[in-house]
Amino acid sequence: DAGVIQSPRHEVTEMGQEVTLRCKPISGHDYLFWYRQTMMRGLELLIYFNNNVPIDDSGMPEDRFSAKMPNASFSTLKIQPSEPRDSAVYFCASSYRSGDSGANVLTFGAGSRLTVL
Amino acid sequence: AQRVTQPEKLLSVFKGAPVELKCNYSYSGSPELFWYVQYSRQRLQLLLRHISRESIKGFTADLNKGETSFHLKKPFAQEEDSAMYYCALRHNFNKFYFGSGTKLNVKP
Numbered sequence A: 001d002a003g004v005i006q007s008p009r010h011e012v013t014e015m016g017q018e019v020t021l022r023c024k025p026i027s028g029h030d031y032l033f034w035y036r037q038t039m040m041r042g043l044e045l046l047i048y049f050n051n052n053v054p055i056d057d058s059g060m061p062e063d064r065f066s067a068k069m070p071n072a073s074f075s076t077l078k079i080q081p082s083e084p085r086d087s088a089v090y091f092c093a094s095s096y097r098s099g100d101s102g103a104n105v106l107t108f109g110a111g112s113r114l115t116v117l
Numbered sequence B: 001a002q003r004v005t006q007p008e009k010l011l012s013v014f015k016g017a018p019v020e021l022k023c024n025y026s027y028s029g030s031p032e033l034f035w036y037v038q039y040s041r042q043r044l045q046l047l048l049r050h051i052s053r054e055s056i057k058g059f060t061a062d063l064n065k066g067e068t069s070f071h072l073k074k075p076f077a078q079e080e081d082s083a084m085y086y087c088a089l090r091h092n093f094n095k096f097y098f099g100s101g102t103k104l105n106v107k108p
Helices: none
Strands: A005-007 A010-013 A019-024 A031-038 A042-050 A053-056 A065-071 A074-079 A088-095 A112-116 B003-005 B010-014 B019-021 B024-026 B032-038 B045-049 B072-074 B083-091 B095-098 B102-107
Touching (some): A005 A088, A019 A088, A019 A112, A031 A074, A053 A065, A074 A088, B003 B083, B010 B019
Parallel strands (some): A010 A112
Antiparallel strands (some): A005 A019, A019 A074, A031 A042, A031 A088, A042 A053, A065 A074, A088 A112, B032 B045, B032 B083, B083 B102
16 A cells, blocks of 8 residues: 555645645544644644535634545545635644544654645 | 543653653553654654563563553663654544654763
8 A cells, every 4th residue: 555645745825715624544544634834833624424415523723624535445635715824734633443442543644735926 | 521631742862871751640440551663754642551561672661550650661772763752642542642752862
């Protein structure tokens, strides 16, 4: 397995443009997480899915952010319109349920570095 | 509220010196804690978890419920240990909260 695959690796866009980040989780993993990494705040959980269903989106900063998981092998994080303060590295991670103990350890993608000018 | 605090953004030590990366947490239940590491140009990856009570790459971490701490320790730091370290807490089985991270710089 190639692991968690994210695209694009780097995105530079102008303020106001729509940004779509993509993630392919590890096959067989039933949890998918989106995180944002900044120098000031470290890693912040934005949203997570279980079996393609959004379970908790309380970390999504505002309505400009949306995430979908149309099937078990694909998820998107969309920002529309983008703003300079959205500049960060966005990580996708996946995990699987281990017995009755919920999501096991996270496997991270390489991240998508977003720069909004 | 659940929270993970890493008070040091940067920690610099010389090769061979002991290192301790601090992590404190606030959690109302029984916590499950992890350390993740991100080496330069590599992905964030699990280093160790407290329930395993293991030593990975010479690092250990002990959960101290009295002090609500999960500090990461290594008696003799190596240059290859230079990386970003994140402490994480798992909440309600599925949500993972991360600290803001500590950058460890091991000088030759």
